Amino acid sequence: MVEASKEVYGSLHRRFKGDLLRPGEIGYEEARVIWNGMVARTPALIARCADVSDVQSAVRAASEAGILTAIRCGGHSLAGFSTCDRGMVIDLSRMRQVTVDPDTRRATIAGGCLLGSIDAATQKAGLVYPSGVVSHTGAAGLILGGGTGWLTRRFGLSCDNVEAFTLVTADTSVVRASSKENPDLFWALRGGGGNFGVVTEFGVRLHPLTAVVLAEGLTPEGKIRGLLECWRDFMADAPFDLKWNINLRLAPHTKRVPVELRGRPVASNSLIWTGEPEAGYRYLQPALSLCVPDSVSSGINSFTDLQTMADSDFPHGRRYYTKSGYFTSLDDSAIDRFLEAVTTIPSSETQIELAYLGGAAGRIPAHETAFGDRSAPFILNLLANWSDPSGDADNISWIRAIFNKLRPAMKPGGYINFMSGDEQDRVPEIYHDRWDRMVVVKSHYDPNNFFRLNQNVPPRKPAARSL
Ligand SMILES: Cc1cc2nc3c(=O)[nH]c(=O)nc-3n(C[C@H](O)[C@H](O)[C@H](O)COP(=O)(O)OP(=O)(O)OC[C@H]3O[C@@H](n4cnc5c(N)ncnc54)[C@H](O)[C@@H]3O)c2cc1C
Numbered sequence: 295m296v297e298a299s300k301e302v303y304g305s306l307h308r309r310f311k312g313d314l315l316r317p318g319e320i321g322y323e324e325a326r327v328i329w330n331g332m333v334a335r336t337p338a339l340i341a342r343c344a345d346v347s348d349v350q351s352a353v354r355a356a357s358e359a360g361i362l363t364a365i366r367c368g369g370h371s372l373a374g375f376s377t378c379d380r381g382m383v384i385d386l387s388r389m390r391q392v393t394v395d396p397d398t399r400r401a402t403i404a405g406g407c408l409l410g411s412i413d414a415a416t417q418k419a420g421l422v423y424p425s426g427v428v429s430h431t432g433a434a435g436l437i438l439g440g441g442t443g444w445l446t447r448r449f450g451l452s453c454d455n456v457e458a459f460t461l462v463t464a465d466t467s468v469v470r471a472s473s474k475e476n477p478d479l480f481w482a483l484r485g486g487g488g489n490f491g492v493v494t495e496f497g498v499r500l501h502p503l504t505a506v507v508l509a510e511g512l513t514p515e516g517k518i519r520g521l522l523e524c525w526r527d528f529m530a531d532a533p534f535d536l537k538w539n540i541n542l543r544l545a546p547h548t549k550r551v552p553v554e555l556r557g558r559p560v561a562s563n564s565l566i567w568t569g570e571p572e573a574g575y576r577y578l579q580p581a582l583s584l585c586v587p588d589s590v591s592s593g594i595n596s597f598t599d600l601q602t603m604a605d606s607d608f609p610h611g612r613r614y615y616t617k618s619g620y621f622t623s624l625d626d627s628a629i630d631r632f633l634e635a636v637t638t639i640p641s642s643e644t645q646i647e648l649a650y651l652g653g654a655a656g657r658i659p660a661h662e663t664a665f666g667d668r669s670a671p672f673i674l675n676l677l678a679n680w681s682d683p684s685g686d687a688d689n690i691s692w693i694r695a696i697f698n699k700l701r702p703a704m705k706p707g708g709y710i711n712f713m714s715g716d717e718q719d720r721v722p723e724i725y726h727d728r729w730d731r732m733v734v735v736k737s738h739y740d741p742n743n744f745f746r747l748n749q750n751v752p753p754r755k756p757a758a759r760s761l
Contacts, residue, residue, distance in 0.1 A: 298361040299338030302382055305355040312344035312388055325385065326377070328366070329430075331611045332686070333374030333715070337364070342385040346494045349405075350466045352384045353492065357464065357744055364747045365492050368408050368432020372616045373715035375488070375747045376435070384492060386434065394419050399501070400457070405494040407433040413601050421500035422597055424449040429602045430610070434493055439711035439749075440485045440665045442673070444600060447534050447653025448568045449501050453484035453665060454658055458497035461490065464744040472497075482735040485665030486725075487710050488748040489732075490739045506600055507567035509578045509592035511585030512545060512552075512560045518636070519629055521561050521584045522648075526624045528580055529650040529671070535569035536577050537653075542636040542646040552588040559636040562645075566600070607643070608679070615678045615690050617697040618712035619704040620670035628703045635696045640688045643679035646696075648672065664732055666724045667707040674700070675712045710749040721749045 299316075307314055315322040316339055325340045338361075341352040356363040362381030369376050377383055386406030394401045396419035403412055403423075410429030416422055424445035426436050433452075441452020449455060458472035459480065469491065471480040482490060513521045525540060532538070541562040545555040563581045567574030571594055582590050595603075608614075621628060635646055652671045660668055676696055678689040693714075706723050713720065722729045729751075736743075737753035746752075 296338065296380070298359040299380070299382065301359040302355045302361055303339055305358070306341065306351055310341065310348055310351060312348045313340075313342040315340040315342065327611070328369035328371070328374060328377050329610050330370075330372060330374055330614045331681075332613045332615065333377060335374070335377040335379045337378055337383045338380050339382045340385050341382060342388055344388050346462065346468060349384065349386075349462045349492050349494055350468070352382070353462055353464065353744070354466045356382050356384075357466075362747070363744065365488055365745065366432075367406050367434035368430065370431045371435055372614055372711070373713055373717075373749075375715070378747060386492070386494075389494065392416070394421065394500070396421065399499065401498050401500055403433055403496040403498060405434050405492065405496075409433055409436070409601065413598055416500055417504065417598055419500075420502055420504050422449075422503045423452070423498050423500055424455055425452050427601070428604050428608050430605060433496070435488065436711060437496060438483060438485075438487050438493065440709060441711075442649065442651070442655070442709070444506070444537055444566045445501075445503070445568065446651065446655050447537050450654040450658065451665060453663060454655065455499045456484060456496050457499060459483050459493050460495040460497075461493045463491040464740040464742065468494075469739075478731075478735050479739060481662075482664045482732055484663035485710075486732055486735075486751065489736055489745055489751045491745065503568060503597060505594050505596050507571050507574045507578070507592065508595040508600060509563075509565040509567075509582060510590070511563050511582050512555055512589035513563060513584050514555060514586055515559045515636075517584050518542065518559070518561045518633060521563075521581070522624065522629050522632065524580055524584065525648075525650070526672075529652065532577065532650075533569070534653040535567055535574065537566040537568075538581060538650065539564045540648045542632055542648070543644065544639055544642050546642065550589075552586055555586060555589065557642070559639070612643075612679055612681050613683065613686065613689070615693050616676060616712050616714055617693055617717070618673065618675045618708045619697065619700065620667050620707050620709075621672035621674065621703060622670045622705050624672055625703065628700060631696070631699050631703075638692065640692050641678060641680040641685065644689065644692075645677050645679070647675040647677060649675070661728070664725065664728055666709055667705065667726070670705040670707065673709065674704075675709075677712075713749060718750060721751065724749070725751075
């Protein structure tokens with residue numbers, strides 16, 4: 295691998311317009327780090343591309359040398375797929391242009407953008423692109439895996455709002471994928487992750503929105519069962535304008551939390567209403583009536599405030615481990631398991647996140663995109679978050695134990711963007727009956743599995759040649 299990285303550097307350094315960083319060089323240590331502190335790797339070369347031709351050169355050089363290659367946008371892969379030991383990282387962090395056309399309500403987003411840069415550019419025109427809930431997350435990884443957030447019920451998944459992708463494929467061609475150009479690839483890129491090439495540009499649809507109603511409140515341990523039953527039944531008929539997320543966790547020791555709740559198991563409710571504010575308040579009431587009154591806040595928030603309010607809860611460099619699953623329905627025994635789980639949480643920042651999909655995302659037919667599953671409305675994300683490496687074993691085993699207990703009640707499947715790095719065997723399950731089509735598209739665009747640091751779809755083995 296050392297020889298291979300020298301070969302790649304040798305072939306790139308004269309014509310590469312961006313930065314080539316090797317261990318020991320200025321800037322390498324910062325460039326090496328990704329968001330999840332559990333994944334500390336040492337690539338032999340980081341190729342920070344300045345433009346599409348740099349991406350083509352990097353893919354060509356890496357492919358010729360046969361070096362393991364990771365692609366990085368925001369570096370937020372929970373599984374740690376955007377780095378590797380001894381191989382090369384194609385880093386897109388210099389490619390962060392966002393161009394908005396207010397008249398057509400369209401934008402082009404470069405392949406290295408973070409969500410915050412998209413929000414800043416689109417809000418100048420009073421428009422939004424539906425994405426995730428933490429502004430320092432990379433857009434490319436999030437969109438390619440699907441992309442859920444506060445606006446999913448109103449406007450669909452992030453990938454549902456992409457009209458065209460431009461990507462550099464394994465043979466270094468620049469290819470466009472849309473409903474008219476390479477439609478199979480267009481289908482696969484909407485939920486199929488980074489399997490098919492380096493996406494250098496997303497052409498997306500935008501929607502008018504600048505503010506939302508945000509209501510928050512904490513439900514004490516004794517009322518969590520009632521809350522979950524209410525949420526389960528209420529969301530089935532809730533308007534698309536309502537998003538209601540519940541996080542089961544230990545209440546933080548902060549000023550905003552009533553003293554009697556601090557450090558205790560609670561359900562933290564976040565409700566977003568995207569319609570006319572007056573019309574929304576009655577939909578917020580069922581949740582807020584199950585919260586401790588002193589913990590409740592509600593009001594109109596700017597969209598950019600909404601998009602950054604969780605940023606500091608998920609800082610770079612902490613240790614994270616996740617698993618995700620879907621439920622068609624939440625029966626009483628699943629609720630029992632959630633209640634048991636919240637009383638055994640090993641870290642104060644760890645959360646059991648519950649979201650209800652449905653809405654505009656659930657209305658799109660399953661076969662229209664590669665995205666995992668739109669039919670099971672309940673999404674569970676188990677997200678362990680801690681800082682001391684000595685807590686690794688406890689936190690990881692806690693997640694695995696909860697997941698295994700809940701597994702029988704889950705629908706097969708999951709969301710690739712919340713999977714950990716040790717779940718490659720679950721990838722076919724994620725795509726259900728769409729798996730074979732994924733394999734066909736992968737085999738066409740990446741027959742040698744050059745793009746394999748992802749929730750991988752292995753290409754078909756080439757047929758043996760007859761003599
Ligand atoms: C703090 C935090 C908050 C999150 N919130 C949400 C949320 O609200 N909603 C949600 O849906 N998900 C969320 N996620 C999950 C997130 O969608 C995934 O972690 C996603 O992979 C992050 O994208 P990235 O570009 O930062 O990742 P990276 O680590 O850069 O890449 C992730 C994967 O995508 C591939 N990839 C990256 N860029 C490209 C590209 N340009 N072309 C092709 N492949 C590429 C990589 O090879 C890798 O396999 C969150 C994650 C974190 C850490």
